[in-house]
Amino acid sequence: MVKDDKGLLIxxxxxxxxxxxxxxxxxxxxxTNIAYSVSATTRPPREGEVDGVDYFFKSKEEFRKMIERNELLEWAQYVDNYYGTPLQFVKDTIAKGKDIILEIEVQGAKKVKEKYPEGVFIFLMPPSLEELRERIVERGTETKDLIEKRMNVAQKEIDMMKNYDYVVENDEVDAAVKRIQAIVTAEHLKRERLMDKYKRLVEVE
Incomplete structure (x- = not known):
């Protein structure tokens, strides 16, 4: 497939x-062309999560210093914890022609869109709010009060899907992945992403 030289920010x-x-x-x-941007967070690690692989786990003081040094593409406070995206890794990955995917909260996505509007913004939807509640309960990591907080926030977040380019329902993981792959392929083939590449091909020395 002919594609542009720069990677996509997804x-x-x-x-x-x-x-x-x-x-x-x-x-x-x-x-294998999609890299994962590891986020920084102040929430405690869940069972099986590894520092530097799943998240960079930081204290609130460490996180605030990262904000002061402008080391984050975006950051947000969500249910009493901070989450953010380290900037340099994102820049380096895109420049190498590799796609990078940010798995972030709605607040953070809004900030990224302000700074990087050419990114590809995908909203992942649950089949229903009842199904969403069941998934949160099954994780067994949140108290009853926190589950209610998350459900209240979820309803507000779903209303924000109007700010996204695409909406993908996660009714079944493999199906959701195929939908996202189709989106990424189409985005790489957009005329405006390929114009500079084809102009170079037809330049006469």
Whole structure:
């Protein structure tokens, strides 16, 4: 496939519990050109999560210093914790022609769009709010009060899908991944992404 030289910045977000992490991992297993941008967070690690692989786990003081030094593409406070995207890794990956996917909250996606509007913004939807609640409960990592907080936030976040380029329902992981692959392929073939490349091909020395 003829494609542009620069990589794509792909932003995947949606309510907590919708399966963003699961979909990202499945996508990266079958598409080696997609790199994962590891986010920084102040929330404690869940069972099985590894620092520097799943997240960069930071104290609130460490995170605030990253903000002061402008080391983050975006950051947001969500349910009493901070989340953010380290900037330099994103820039380096795109420059090398590799796609990079950011798995971030809706607040963070809005900030990225302000700074990088040419990114590809995908909203991952649950089949229903009832299904979303069941997924959060099944994780077994949140208290009853926190689950209610997440559900209240989720309803507000779903209303923000109007700010995204695409909406993908995560009814089944493999199906959701195929939909995202189709989006990425189409984005690489957009005329405005390929014009400079073809102009170079037809230049007469």
């Amino acid at each position: 932003v995947l977000s949606g309510p907590a519990g919708v399966g963003k992490g699961t979909v990202c991992r499945a996508l990266r297993k079958i598409d």
